[in-house]
Amino acid sequence: MHPADEHAQKLTLALRKYDLDHLIALLPDLSPSQPKHVLRAHLKFIFEQAQKDKLDLLHPPADFQTWLQEPLKRTRHPEKQAQPNTVHARATLLTRLYRLLQEEGLIQQQPLQGLPRPTVVPTKRLPHPDTVRRLHLQTQPDPALHGALMLIHHLAFTTGELLALEWEHVDFPRNELLRRRTASPLPDAVRQALERLADPQGGPLYASGKVLPYVTDQAFRQALWQASKDANTDLVPPATLRLAGLHANGQQLTSLQAGYIDDRAFEDARAVVAALSLEHQE
Structure with a gap:
């Protein structure tokens, strides 16, 4: 079979x-x-x-x-x-x-197409752009953590996707990253971060295995907490950093490139980000 x-x-x-x-x-x-x-x-x-x-x-x-x-x-x-x-x-x-x-081919049509849903009430606040910039600068000497933050910021990676990412998913010659059955173009900042990570492993064409060294979600969060402390910024959870990235770069991504297998969920996420952005400006 x-x-x-x-x-x-x-x-x-x-x-x-x-x-x-x-x-x-x-x-x-x-x-x-x-x-x-x-x-x-x-x-x-x-x-x-x-x-x-x-x-x-x-x-x-x-x-x-x-x-x-x-x-x-x-x-x-x-x-x-x-x-x-x-x-x-x-x-x-x-x-x-x-x-x-x-x-999977088990059903022909989406039975929940057009399903009514209540409006999401924002429960988070977007971090100030300066907080995000300081965190990015603070992590530059750490290729793994900086690479993780670039993937979150530019491609809306979740922590689960960060931990699962392998070098076979990265196609440097084509400047693409395979994600959820689609290929996302690599933004320059992400490509540069991944090249730094690949160099100690034989370079972009020969690196193999996991891209990032974090074995657990907690290990990644611990590294992020320490970097936030060193940068003298508030700790921003990965999910909130993802929202900040969608605010900054979401218009350049399709739903699949941003990690959403459902177009409506992607539009909902962008609507939440827009609402949080307005709230932040008030």
Whole structure:
């Protein structure tokens, strides 16, 4: 059996059994920046209700979007409803799930096309541009950390993607970086940072294995915390640095180049960034 066929069969079985844990394990691209327990928390009410109603998640009914409105809003407390940001996150994650199933060839059409979602309420503030510049300057003597920040700033990398990035994904002759089944042009700052990282490993054409040395998310965050301390700036979490990068460079990227497998999620992210930018100016 071809590996792709076997993978498709496993996905189908997980969906039929409403086996959310197995499904998440089979789809590492679902949301690389989020821990599995967070993904499970977002989707569990949908899968539990689908199992109770014997709803076929692989072939959802015509009224699927209407049916979703209740489990999307459910919480552990029957008298309470999930906050708009939580509902939005759940809807976005489920849309990504169906986009991946579509790419696997298991479904023909996206059943959540046009799904209504609540407006996201910004909960973060963009860092001041000077804070970002100081952090970039501070990390220049550290090729690994500087390279990581360039990938975040110019290509909206998540920490999960940073840890998973390998040299085989970087095509220096074509000046491209393979990302989510698409090739992103390498901005000059990113290419220069990657070349610095590749030089000790035999150069851009011979480097192999992982691009960055961080084994865990915590190791990367620790390095970022130390750099922020040395630069005498507030600690800016990687997710917020990503938003700052989208604010600065998002207009030059497609959704896939920015790491979003769902066009609507990308537009939502840019809308949040625009709202945060206006808030920052007030």
